[in-house]
Amino acid sequence: MTINMQKTLKQTKTKGKVVIDNISISYFNRNKNVYALRDISTTINPGEFVCLLGPSGCGKSSLLNGIAGFVDPSKGQFYLDDKKIMGPRPEMGMVFQQYSLYPWKTVKENIAFGPSINNRGDESPEKIAMNFLEMIGLSKYANHYPNELSGGMQQRVGIARALANYPDVLLMDEPFGALDSQTRIIMQENLLKLWREFKITVVFVTHDIDEAVFLADRILLMSTLPGKIKKDLKVDLPRPRDKETTDSSRFIELRQICHSLIREESLKAFDKQNQL
Amino acid sequence: MPSTNVSQSSDFYFKSYKKERLMLWELIRINSNSFIRKLTSIILFFVLWEFLCWIDFNFIINFVFVPTPVEVINAFVQFINDSPWVHFKASIFRVIGGFISGSLLGIFIGLLIGSSKILEDFLATPLELLRPIPAVAWIPLAILMFPDAESGMYYITFVGAFYPILISTQKAVENSLSDRLMIRVGQSLGANSFQLFKDIIIPSSLPGISAGLVIGMGNAWFCLVTAEIIAGRFGIGYKTWESYVISEYPPIVMGMVLIGLMGAFSSYIVLKITEYFMPWRTISKDGI
Numbered sequence: 001m002t003i004n005m006q007k008t009l010k011q012t013k014t015k016g017k018v019v020i021d022n023i024s025i026s027y028f029n030r031n032k033n034v035y036a037l038r039d040i041s042t043t044i045n046p047g048e049f050v051c052l053l054g055p056s057g058c059g060k061s062s063l064l065n066g067i068a069g070f071v072d073p074s075k076g077q078f079y080l081d082d083k084k085i086m087g088p089r090p091e092m093g094m095v096f097q098q099y100s101l102y103p104w105k106t107v108k109e110n111i112a113f114g115p116s117i118n119n120r121g122d123e124s125p126e127k128i129a130m131n132f133l134e135m136i137g138l139s140k141y142a143n144h145y146p147n148e149l150s151g152g153m154q155q156r157v158g159i160a161r162a163l164a165n166y167p168d169v170l171l172m173d174e175p176f177g178a179l180d181s182q183t184r185i186i187m188q189e190n191l192l193k194l195w196r197e198f199k200i201t202v203v204f205v206t207h208d209i210d211e212a213v214f215l216a217d218r219i220l221l222m223s224t225l226p227g228k229i230k231k232d233l234k235v236d237l238p239r240p241r242d243k244e245t246t247d248s249s250r251f252i253e254l255r256q257i258c259h260s261l262i263r264e265e266s267l268k269a270f271d272k273q274n275q276l
Numbered sequence: 277m278p279s280t281n282v283s284q285s286s287d288f289y290f291k292s293y294k295k296e297r298l299m300l301w302e303l304i305r306i307n308s309n310s311f312i313r314k315l316t317s318i319i320l321f322f323v324l325w326e327f328l329c330w331i332d333f334n335f336i337i338n339f340v341f342v343p344t345p346v347e348v349i350n351a352f353v354q355f356i357n358d359s360p361w362v363h364f365k366a367s368i369f370r371v372i373g374g375f376i377s378g379s380l381l382g383i384f385i386g387l388l389i390g391s392s393k394i395l396e397d398f399l400a401t402p403l404e405l406l407r408p409i410p411a412v413a414w415i416p417l418a419i420l421m422f423p424d425a426e427s428g429m430y431y432i433t434f435v436g437a438f439y440p441i442l443i444s445t446q447k448a449v450e451n452s453l454s455d456r457l458m459i460r461v462g463q464s465l466g467a468n469s470f471q472l473f474k475d476i477i478i479p480s481s482l483p484g485i486s487a488g489l490v491i492g493m494g495n496a497w498f499c500l501v502t503a504e505i506i507a508g509r510f511g512i513g514y515k516t517w518e519s520y521v522i523s524e525y526p527p528i529v530m531g532m533v534l535i536g537l538m539g540a541f542s543s544y545i546v547l548k549i550t551e552y553f554m555p556w557r558t559i560s561k562d563g564i
Contacts, residue, residue: 068460070460088466090465096460100457102458102475102479104479113475117465117468117471165465
């Protein structure tokens with residue numbers, strides 16, 4: 001079908017395949033080995049938009065930090081384009097939960113930081129930064145410091161900073177969690193635009209069901225303690241998606257499915273936490 | 277006269293936000309309430325002092341032998357008429373020399389031991405053992421260790437400046453390193469250790485280093501009298517010490533006040549210079 005054809009086209013065109021191969025991540029807590037994740041395997045295809053969805057404490061952030069190379073798995077291996085992931089690398093951009101812009105750098109300098117390090121040659125870091133600022137509509141704020149910007153603006157800069165390295169994979173850790181719902185919806189639509197433009201793999205962590213259904217090609221629903229993938233849910237909503245998508249019956253149906261699965265998990269997690 | 281479009285407070289906030297430079301008199305005008313409060317506090321301080329001397333206050337603290345502000349001012353006038361510049365110059369050079377060497381070495385070693393456990397193990401212990409030694413206790417060794425009195429004096433102001441700068445730099449770096457998010461952002465953008473250090477650790481440590489520099493500058497003046505006890509014929513501290521030896525009280529207080537003034541002024545200059553390097557910081561104390 002057309003969707004499949006599009007996918008094969010993307011596969012041949014872009015890099016950014018992430019393989020999660022039998023991963024376990026555990027932490028040492030009070031002399032007890034606590035598994036945040038246990039025996040997780042999946043493949044994220046190039047150009048795919050995948051949401052990791054689950055209640056808090058299900059290990060979705062651990063999985064993302066593992067892919068990013070910040071956390072070493074206790075078992076298994078992450079691969080990016082068939083190469084082992086041994087640590088953070090510029091092929092994978094990361095957008096963080098909190099406002100993580102450097103307060104001592106101007107907006108422009110924040111975005112130019114990645115390009116100035118990786119130095120790809122053809123364009124000056126300044127030029128790249130200005131291009132990205134134009135793309136996110138914040139050219140006027142190039143020489144402002146982050147604390148002069150609103151939360152939504154800061155997070156737009158955060159996304160631009162991650163994209164300015166032209167990564168193959170964009171990892172996002174609840175990037176819109178701190179924004180008000182109006183701003184959040186606009187940010188989601190803009191993110192989808194950027195994703196289409198860059199043909200980039202996105203792994204997006206969230207606990208917001210609507211957000212996951214609206215954004216993703218695929219939702220990996222996670223269960224708690226230890227974290228596992230409970231359900232691998234295809235989101236077959238047509239693209240491009242906009243406000244009307246959220247009113248469609250299929251959207252509501254998918255949301256319902258996620259809702260009941262998550263509720264089950266939240267209750268289970270609640271009980272287990274009480275037992276511990 | 278230029279037009280006074282800064283008289284309204286909203287204009288003022290707009291101006292400071294834009295980081296335009298204001299003339300001194302404009303600043304005084306804008307901050308007139310604060311300025312008046314500060315002026316009043318100083319006047320009250322002198323009035324209280326004069327009053328306590330005048331009534332020969334003697335309860336726990338004895339003001340009978342304390343020179344009055346007027347006597348101190350007379351001593352100052354006399355001092356000014358009697359080629360004061362040699363004294364100022366000698367002291368300022370000693371303080372600046374000690375401060376600059378202290379800050380260069382303090383920041384350098386502070387960055388090293390703040391960021392490396394191995395270097396901390398090697399360097400921190402001896403430095404920590406030397407730290408509590410007061411400047412006065414260094415006098416004999418300073419005389420023995422240095423070829424002339426002048427370099428001994430530099431050494432003592434150096435010791436004063438060095439330690440606060442060292443410790444604040446070390447702690448500031450450790451604090452920056454504990455901010456995992458900032459480090460992770462850098463790593464995910466592809467920064468190596470050197471780039472992390474240069475673009476993230478150092479800028480985020482600047483506020484701490486700045487505090488160390490301000491304290492260090494004050495401490496260098498602190499140690500000046502001690503330094504100038506060693507020898508010499510010039511210097512504010514020497515003048516103070518000499519007046520004590522010959523039991524002339526007003527110049528002692530004058531020397532103290534001068535050191536206080538110059539110390540406060542130079543700390544202020546250091547603060548302003550370091551603020552220049554941290555333009556991103558906006559501090560509002562009234563909004564807590």
